[in-house]
Amino acid sequence: MKKSALQKARAAYQPKLPIVLTGAVKVVEGRPTESVADQEAIRKLFPNTYGLPEIRFEKNPTPGAGKPVNVGVILSGGQAPGGHNVISGLFDGIKKIHRDSRLFGFLMGPGGLVDHKYIELTAPIIDEYRNTGGFDIIGSGRTKLEKKEQFDKGLEILRELGITAVVIIGGDDSNTNAAVLAEYYKAINAGVQVIGCPKTIDGDLKNDLIETSFGFDTATKVYSEVIGNIQRDCNSAKKYWHFIKLMGRSASHIALECALQTQPNVCIISEEVEEKNMSLNDIVNYIAGIVTARAAEGNNFGTVLIPEGLIEFIPEFKRLISALNELLGAHKDEVAKMNTEELTAFILNNLDKQNIEALNSLPESVARQLMLDRDPHGNVQVSLIETEKLLSELVGQALAKSDAFKAANGKFSSLHHFFGYEGRCADPSNFDADYCYSLGYNAAALINGGVTGYMSSIRNLVNPAVQWIAGGIPITMMMNMERRNAEDKPVIQKALVRLDGKPFQKFAAKRDEWALNTCYIYPGPIQYFGAADVCDQPSMTLKYEHTNK
């Protein structure tokens, strides 16, 4: 692999660890846990792994001799910066326990476990990938581990390789699967521990003990870099409105974090749209109002941040999408055989009047997308809907009819951007490099502690890494029951943007000023070498959530 100068320089970076993990540790158990909701249902589904205590590591002055352990690792779902550091931390962690420990990586996601595709991750391989972005060391995939046959098939290869612990690095769905797998292996006494690691750039896998998912920090910094660059362009040419869609399907943490970092003129937060029951028309009028107010000051330019999943949070479309998911989920087999026209007719015949109206209010291309394009889980592919163009088109139409805009002698030209893939595999920031390495190293300690069904937890993250707190939490405590494809399923509850949370409150207090004035901040690219205030700052979301500032 030919490497860039930066890659070579970054290879030498030694990620920081919490001080407790720099020596031998002992497990300190906290209180037993409960799931966040639907306790009875979850307890019933996880009889062997429900209600386990939180775990915190403390220094162990009298450690016994470690035993070698064979561990398997899986990268699951969308890429997030820092995955390679979770793996290198895990590798170093199990080698610290015993030099004869071995690490196996299953290839292209959970499917690698089921299909017995793997490589052994040796020191020379690990060293090639330290502090780099991407999941290419073993690849990633979206196969869902849900079925007994998959678990049994996986167990064959685990036994063959003498693997007694599997670490699954993934988002909420993947960690849900990790919990199910842990429960199953415990129930059949397979002798295999399962540990999860909280990954997702979306930032929606978190709670009091999982302060943030990894990758969020780096991805939002990359997006903020390019948003800042666009804002500087916008403020130089003074002639375009830039509509910028940002990844983050279910939660608007990414858009909110980027807004806090760059201070755009408009940022839509999906959770607020839902909470306030805003229609598409309300959103369009809100944006058009700001465009008009700026035009009155002679400023015919600006920036609008839009969360990828917005359309699902607009009540009329949420209702429509949910009806579509329910309808098509319930008729999965018939639907699979239909051609486009048959499917369209089937949908139109089975939706109620209100949903048909919502569908008809959209441009045809968007309506088609909602009806016809679905992901392998049967869900609408929200990321393909060009919400940024939809909104700018509707805003343009509203302005064309606006007397106030005419009176202001306003002009409205728009440009569109979508940022997602640009940030998922960036080289991890120092924060993510340290956090991920610690998560992996900590996962080794959890394995050594003999637990299963736990997620690696590193917290106190707004403080320097040495002060970070290491431990684990039972995955079941993050779960509730949700409707998926017309079935009730146990899943990890997504952490959405809280309107009473400090990040949103900070934004809400400032947004009117940012709307009318031009208060852009230009964060610039991630820096790896230099002063701590430039290189080592965690996300503003994390800072606002965990400090009193």
Add this chain to the structure above:
Amino acid sequence: MKKSALQKARAAYQPKLPIVLTGAVKVVEGRPTESVADQEAIRKLFPNTYGLPEIRFEKNPTPGAGKPVNVGVILSGGQAPGGHNVISGLFDGIKKIHRDSRLFGFLMGPGGLVDHKYIELTAPIIDEYRNTGGFDIIGSGRTKLEKKEQFDKGLEILRELGITAVVIIGGDDSNTNAAVLAEYYKAINAGVQVIGCPKTIDGDLKNDLIETSFGFDTATKVYSEVIGNIQRDCNSAKKYWHFIKLMGRSASHIALECALQTQPNVCIISEEVEEKNMSLNDIVNYIAGIVTARAAEGNNFGTVLIPEGLIEFIPEFKRLISALNELLGAHKDEVAKMNTEELTAFILNNLDKQNIEALNSLPESVARQLMLDRDPHGNVQVSLIETEKLLSELVGQALAKSDAFKAANGKFSSLHHFFGYEGRCADPSNFDADYCYSLGYNAAALINGGVTGYMSSIRNLVNPAVQWIAGGIPITMMMNMERRNAEDKPVIQKALVRLDGKPFQKFAAKRDEWALNTCYIYPGPIQYFGAADVCDQPSMTLKYEHTNK
């Protein structure tokens, strides 16, 4: 202005200067120059500024006392990283000549001169903008300085402010206008010098003495950062073909530089398409062939770089666009009064059969774009044509009919990106920060040298800044006659990618290997602090063009 941590840290950066500019200089004249083509026509149009000698600065051991000078500065055309440093270099340069020198910035481009809109750029303002991206210090604009009335109107405000020199920071068109303005002010003995500075991220304003235009280095590094991130994503998920369009309308220097930095599977170079007379179909088949070859190895993923201006270089469309430009240019006034249907009918009635066929071969949306959307100069707005989607759609159609692709059990899913605005206002790399500061400082020396119609020239750029050579070249030497809006005009000849040049040769020698194998390089974000091999490297285009490597 609230500043990011990086902005604050960058404010302290002291750009490097060529050693010769660190003290007093004297002008050393070289040989008289000729324009690159159409010498007779250019000489006739520029009787007072044609044939001037190249200039090189040398140290002046016996300088006289400097006199204060009032200078005006204009940012013209699209933004490029480093514009603020040209201005701060110019400011420091004229202050070095005499502390009572003053700098005035005309607002929002050349229009500010004509409309008498300006601010005085004082030290506190300049200090706010050192080493930052953007043109927001005074804004930029695209007003063309072409007419006597504009020049005379401008002269009023120049006289009022006692300005005896104007520095125009712009691309080829803006420097053409600078030459025309210089000629006019010289002809009427206005006592105003005009100096140009070579700006454009496109990299197509260069020759032996102007080794690169500023901004190219930074912009291509930003694009390469995000391309690298996408490639890492692509190589982790292994399921998408990413079609990435890059700014650069007339020349493919940006795409070529990014290809050299990131080693994608495919990069189309417009100049090669034109040279080899490749049809749209040829390009589609070329890409489809590589997709198929990779599919045969089980690699259903990859990256394709596409220069923004590609369509203008495909002979059938070049002919069509040129016919459209000629037709609509010749009937400017009638056309302005037509509605969409009238215009469409007018066009279809006036194109020949071959052009109608070319038009019909395109998806309707692209055909409409070509016919109806034109920029203020009357040209097709190539940047709005979604060539990346056009190509992926046609490639998909070709693959659907391909037996080889079927035999390879290939899959083809594509994603699309367009990068342009993301890089034009990035904080300048150390290279651009130094180069731009030197260009501005050097412009002050040219003013002090009493010349007009010159472009600031800093060369020997692959060597450390202290060894850079400072001087000036007559703008007329870069000119030839070209057809614009149905008229022959003197313009600076664009420097296109040379197929016999080393950057293209290096690419051509490697591209087959990059196509089939996965040889991605991940450059990562621009670094400002740290080792020189990470922070201070010029572009690969510059290195290949000016070293023997």
